[in-house]
Amino acid sequence: PMLPKDGERVTLKADRVQHWLANGALPTDRVARFLDAAGLTKRDARNNPEKALPGKKAQERIKAAAAAAEAAAAKAAKEAEEAAAAAAAPAEEAASE
Template structure:
């Protein structure tokens, strides 16, 4: 059984509130979960102590058992010092896309013609 540590959305429409839960990867986002280990309220100011509450010991315990945190939960765990801050390095994502490359090539071809 593959476990994930992820956010489950609660709260009213346009007023998100998230529970940090350990759930089976196949379970629905807001559906069945194994254990609730914290909460996250993105509408509160970042300085507010109640914005993020997480049981770090439980999170570490579940990770040792094989639960994989999602990217967002990994960032939240790093913000409280539970794990080392993840390094995301995807140089392909930073490259210009096809249309931008075509536009740059057209401008480069036009520039020498104007200079001459």
């Protein structure tokens, strides 16, 4: 058995590869990886933004955390309003006397 990074695992005939590429052959992704590793062609990185998205459960956890943070912020704002109202009430009573 050979290791995946072993240089002798795949033998490429560079002149034949160049010939077929010049005639319009399109290598598969796996072959393009081999050719890129050998320096025969340049393989562009693939872009799959959907694969990078979090899974369903992770998205649910994110939504739940956002809802909890929003509820905590609303509660803190309500408490701040009540504290401000309580502080303003004694000041009004002292001013009226």
